[in-house]
């Protein structure tokens with residue numbers, strides 16, 4: 001009897017059996033994901049190896065080009081020699097090295113905040129911070145286009161989550177105005193939206209937050225090192241830092257490592273530090289990763305020309321691609337989103353560029369509202385790299401009838 005019931009039950013793996021889309025794209029020779037790279041040529045920081053091929057990288061978040069910087073690599077190696085390859089424990093127990101404490105102090109200083117807290121990844125940071133700081137009786141009001149890690153943090157919290165239309169300040173205000181006064185409010189946005197490369201309207205968000213007594217959380221993953229006179233991100237760029245209560249960053253982009261952090265006032269960090277399950281019940285950041293970030297911050301502060309070069313490169317590509325007739329989403333960041341709006345065509349574009357030795361990101365809806373070829377710039381891209389990309393995009397764009405001049 002029991003056995004019969006089991007045999008007629010629904011198979012939990014049904015969803016996996018019916019997931020065939022990736023194989024369909026593979027069979028058509030269009031599958032654009034999980035490309036295998038095999039290292040970086042020694043001297044050319046914007047190129048990567050793929051077997052015997054050298055690929056020009058226009059799809060990395062290594063904005064400052066520091067992942068192969070000799071000083072960053074040396075700092076990581078030194079940390080391994082001194083501390084070993086891992087810490088084998090939670091920060092709360094045996095996993096705190098003096099290096100973590102130094103890194104948190106350095107991040108707080110860099111971000112001009114009272115204190116900072118480091119997590120194992122950027123994803124874990126958003127997940128751990130949001131799920132902890134918003135509790136029963138609180139409401140998170142989040143932009144529709146926030147990063148998956150922010151959304152998962154919202155959904156894992158015991159507070160409720162409401163979404164406002166992307167960058168629609170009227171929608172945000174209507175939601176804020178509708179909340180009961182006894183509900184705590186937290187507005188959550190990306191400073192720079194990772195795929196579309198546009199920015200949150202932080203001046204207006206700051207005004208609404210003041211008006212409706214809301215706290216503000218900004219994910220500066222793609223903005224730290226990139227925007228603001230000192231690289232502190234979108235809130236520095238818009239001069240609203242004092243209106244942002246919690247700022248989040250990741251180490252996997254400008255900071256050339258892996259890991260993430262939040263920076264805020266001491267009591268908020270103290271609360272999250274003692275209550276966030278993603279922080280308490282997870283091992284601490286590997287020493288090499290922490291040391292790489294410390295060195296990356298030093299270089300970013302010492303060499304502001306990297307940030308200027310990166311912004312210049314983004315502005316140049318945006319201008320030139322628009323002039324060639326490509327449809328771009330608006331923005332001013334070094335993430336340049338070329339709208340293709342057809343997923344097969346995005347993949348063909350991606351592979352034709354790969355044929356020319358150029359890697360970009362194929363970004364497909366519904367992850368974003370438009371299917372895109374996402375180009376991301378690095379401070380180490382040269383004028384020749386830009387010309388190579390533009391020339392290839394022009395030829396391929398014409399062939400695929402994305403542009404008609």
Ligand SMILES: Cc1ncc(COP(=O)(O)O)c(C=O)c1O
Nearest residue numbers: 121122123147149194221250252
């Ligand atoms: C906006 C944003 N937030 C958070 C993350 C997560 O960071 P990480 O990849 O370092 O875990 C990413 C990266 O994918 C991101 O783009």
